[in-house]
Amino acid sequence: MIVYSGTISKFNNDVDNGIIADLVKSELEKRNITNNNQSEFRSWDNSLLHMKNVLDIPEISKDIRVAIEYQIPATSKRVDFIIAGKDENDKSNVVIIELKQWETAKRTSREDIVTTYLGGANRAVTHPSYQAYSYAKTIENYNEYVQKKNIELFPCCFLHNYREEHRSELDNDLYSDIIKIAPMYLKQDTKKLREFIRKYVSKSDNGELLYQIDHGKIRPSKALQDTIVSMINGNQEFYMIDEQKVVFSTIKKLVENAISNNKKYTIIIEGGPGTGKSVIAMNLLAEFRSLMVNYVTKNAAPRNVYFSKMRQGKFKLNYVKNLFKGSGAYVASKKNDFDCLIVDEAHRLNEKSGMFANLGENQIKEIINASRVSVFFIDEDQIVTTKDFGSINEIKKQAKLLGSEIFSGEDYRLTSQFRCNGSDGYIAFLDHILGIRDTANYDGFDLDYDIRVYDDPVMMRDDLRGINHIDNKSRMIAGYCYEWVTQKNNSEEAYDIELENGFKAKWNFSSTNTWAIDEDSFEQVGCIHTAQGLEFDYVGIIIGKDLRFENGKVITDYTKRAKSDASLRGIKSKGNYELADCIIRNTYKTLLSRGQKGCFVYCEDKELSDYMKNRLANIVKR
Structure with missing residues (x-):
């Protein structure tokens, strides 16, 4: 769904007339998307003025079409700015631009993650280049026209307020791989951004490509159970977006630290239905498949489905049995038998194990004891029986008793919706x-x-x-x-x-x-x-x-x-x-x-x- 679109000429006029932010807000309201976020409104005024300055040169045709706030299918995420048309060889291309008002940021040791000041605090977020890249790949996954017609999407990011003296925090060897895929431009790089755009979009296609992106057929959504074999084989089926990537990269780094430093960590990931808890859990399972790792869930239904899919994928019986476990499997485990236990639907954990609830002492305690790193994905609003014992407080209590350092809070919370369209x-x-x-x-x-x-x-x-x-x-x-x-x-x-x-x-x-x-x-x-x-x-x-x-x-x-x-x-x-x-x-x-x-x-x-x-x-x- 595209919120605002038009030629560069129209866009430039709307910016010059000071109405661009009002138009975007009005179009969102027409689509029943309420928006009372004043900071987002100010960002449209600010960022879109900078984009107008990028595009308002004679060398860029004013008939080329642009789009603002394109909502990616099957997600709640929106792309800031899209430019679509043809290159000098008449090949149809799309340029995706992630706009940031940041003035500064700090590097981290986590894959594709930086920190910056947002919402009144310093927060871990994805590198803007990764954000643009993940949005582009998600559009490719869902848009049938883009796939069938071999339309290429070229992502980049534009940090128009970012201070040059802090460039090295974002542009360094830690992030070089993602910047090669999705270049990063600061205010001083305006000419380079223009060259990037003109390389891929120099002619108008009369809006055909934007129309197809907005109205074209959406490919069937991927269900996790249908992709598990491919993921365990090391293929990337889901491109983790924003807080999903923050959570994944953070857990990945903590597991590496725990193994190298002989530490014990407990990580609590909160998220409602459809926020990607199971997708992250399965990506972690695939990432750590060479370690002693289990995917743990009390629910037999997903375990049975995953087991069946893995067997269809020709994985050996013992391997599959040892990969997926019920929550009562750690009653007799010794301390740190496992490198990582990934506990999905942790709110469904029972206190005791066994058919008659007569085994063990406490499932949460046993899981934390058994692993260097225990990861609990939890949504306390999905407690559905009187036996459901899993809670954030109980996890923290048992982690403290076992000397496991706890990681939870804002950086470990999933909020964006990836189900329910x-x-x-x-x-x-x-x-x-x-x-x-x-x-x-x-x-x-x-x-x-x-x-x-x-x-x-x-x-x-x-x-x-x-x-x-x-x-x-x-x-x-x-x-x-x-x-x-x-x-x-x-x-x-x-x-x-x-x-x-x-x-x-x-x-x-x-x-x-x-x-x-x-x-x-x-x-x-x-x-x-x-x-x-x-x-x-x-x-x-x-x-x-x-x-x-x-x-x-x-x-x-x-x-x-x-x-x-x-x-x-x-x-x-x-x-x-x-x-x-x-x-x-x-x-x-x-x-x-x-x-x-x-x-x-x-x-x-x-x-x-x-x-x-x-x-x-x-x-x-x-």
Whole structure:
């Protein structure tokens, strides 16, 4: 999605008339992207004036098209400035420019990471050249036109306020590789930037390329489970962006330090659904594959899927078994048996291990003890059972007891959305609609994400089935409000979930361990335990009677859960109804955020259905 576009002539005039920042802000608002960030508004005024000075020379054709604030598909990230056209040989090219107002920055020992003053503090961020490069590679991955037509994207960065005396902090041997790929220009390098632009774009293509980038077909999103074999083989499938890269490079450096200095570190990475926790975890697994490393998760569903994919990739059985582990595998481990343990979905860790919770003392303690570096990816808003023991406080407590240095905080927090078509606003909408927290921008997403609320579950399933026929990447998932009838009655006529209009379906529990990827599993319905930790193109969510809309608000009712649901075990005896309320809301947020491209919803409670439809209608009207 391009926010502003036009010829260089139009762009120059809008800058000269002092309206460019207002136009960009207005276009964002038209697309339901609220923006109250005054510093960003000032950056448009400042940075775009400098870009006008770069482009406003006779040697650069005023008919060449430019674009401002292009939102990269399937992410919440926007490219600052794009110039598109043809070179002297009539080859179509795109120049991507990352604009920075920085005056100074500091080098670090971390790969492609620098520090600079942002938001009132010194922060670790990606080198501007890496940022431009990662944005370009992500566009290449998602835009079918760019790939099929062999359109080349040439990234660079322009630090128009940066002081020359600090150049060596950014331009040195530490960053030479990325600067070769994506050159860095300061204010004194304006002529060099012009030469870079003119080398690749010297003629107008009448806007054809920008149109195709903005309106062209988007390639299917990559699901982590489909790329794991390639990643473990050392191929780069996901180009980590911004805070993802900061987290990855920081962990990589800490693992290197721990091994060389015989230190013990515990790293806590916070991030909501779709922020890339599992992508970073798998990239770390691939990076450290020559070390003693495990990917750890309590959830069996993703482990089973990854195991299946790895076996299909011809990896040996013992290698795969030793790569993916459940969270109870370290009861008998000795101190520092492993170089690194990468713990995904750490909020799902149990206190004790074993089928009867009678083994070990504390899973968090055992994991930290077993590894030089323990990395915990956690989202406390995805706690979905009374047994979920993982918390930031408990991790810190056990790390201190074991003498492991703790790394957490701002540099270890993931915020940007890479699922749900990259819509941060959709996640805020879920928080608001489910009553998890009040969010200022819950009605601020642009509806590129395909969310539909159905009155008929049969129609929802039919529509989802049609999409699933394309690539087998859509699934139905329900809240656990329906008894597992087919556990004892496996006849064809027996069903677990029966809804209005003749909808009947079975739970997937007894069908397979790899329901998420099997060719014939669409008709079975998954639950939180078989869906958490995985992602799909589209999901169809059945919201049971444990979530309703009454007296003007969304309420939960734990008594409407299936009696066989172990996730709320002990709630009644302990009287912890606040925890039950939290678990139900967290469960539906987790389910409603599983889809990369879209989410179809059916609510048993008609008032809740109407409420959701009204909220969505208000967004459309804006």
